[in-house]
Amino acid sequence: MKIINTTRPVSLTELKQFLDEKLNPLFQKQRQLELAFDTRINDEGVEIYNTGLYDGFLFRFEIKGTEMNVIKSEHYTDDVNVLTLEDILNNLFLEFPGRDQIKYIGEES
Numbered sequence: 001m002k003i004i005n006t007t008r009p010v011s012l013t014e015l016k017q018f019l020d021e022k023l024n025p026l027f028q029k030q031r032q033l034e035l036a037f038d039t040r041i042n043d044e045g046v047e048i049y050n051t052g053l054y055d056g057f058l059f060r061f062e063i064k065g066t067e068m069n070v071i072k073s074e075h076y077t078d079d080v081n082v083l084t085l086e087d088i089l090n091n092l093f094l095e096f097p098g099r100d101q102i103k104y105i106g107e108e109s
Helices: 012-031 080-092 094-101
Strands: 002-006 038-041 046-049 059-064 067-072 102-107
Touching: 012 038, 012 046, 012 059, 012 080, 012 094, 059 080, 067 080, 080 094
Parallel strands: none
Antiparallel strands: 002 067, 002 102, 038 046, 046 059, 059 067
């Protein structure tokens, strides 16, 4: 799990809109593959899916005030598409909620 502490609370709706706008075009550019991912808001947070290829979520973002927990599904850790998504997400974290608003990024096993 990745933990991101920010200087302001993160909105689930704002995060979902950001991912909807950025994730698929960046994935298709980096992987050169016509594969799309869906984002959903639910009781857990924002989740990334591709129900055609994968059972369950690939990544989940749980928001707790100024802390955002990024949880990667344990079922697809070596999958090339998921690794590509993870790389893209790591770069997007610096865009959202903004490099100047991130206090800390850490990993927890």
